[in-house]
Amino acid sequence: MTIEPGGAGGTGGSGGTGASGRGGRDAGRPDGRSGAAARDAASDYTEDLNCPPFEDPPPERECDPFAAQSGCARGEACYPFVDYPTDPCDREEYGTRCASAGSGQQGDPCELGRCSQGFVCVVTGQGNQCIELCRIERSGGCPAGLVCQPIDVEGFGGCF
Secondary structure: OEEOEOOOOEOOOOOOOOOOOOOOOOOOOOOOOOHHHHOOHHHHOOOOOOOOOOOOOOOEEOOOOOOOOOOOOOOEEEEEEEEOOOOOOOOOEEEEEEEEOOOEOOOOEOOOOOEOOOEEEEEEOOEEEEEEEEEOOOOOOOOOOOOEEEOOOOOEEEEO
16 A cells, blocks of 8 residues: 555655565466466566665654653654665665654545544555554554555555
8 A cells, every 4th residue: 555645754665575485487378378478567576676785774663652662752753754765876775754643533534634643544445544553463452444564664554
């Protein structure tokens, strides 16, 4: 899921899943094709080998979005963020930071304001909405009927 600019103190982008765990390049293709005829966008990717070696920076953790006392000043809330690279050889940076607190709750549109502490603004099929944050590594962190799904910030999920 994409974190929306302004809604959670981060910038926009797109989410997705990697190809690992698919059981091979052509495994599970519904059309039964294999080899060159089964190429998709993921298999055409080539890494830019002109980029210098780079070690990913550690996540910036200014605050804790799951804590009632998040570490932010009065009137602020803690939000996960992702800063997407602007250069092909740059890496994305992510973490948490304090920003003005909003009042948006689960499913509220967040184009005009921020979400509450413990919520984050994401791009969904129904527009930009506040969703409750959850911890990917824990089960049962969402209200009944919702499931914790990964968002663009590593280690965080949202209740969908």
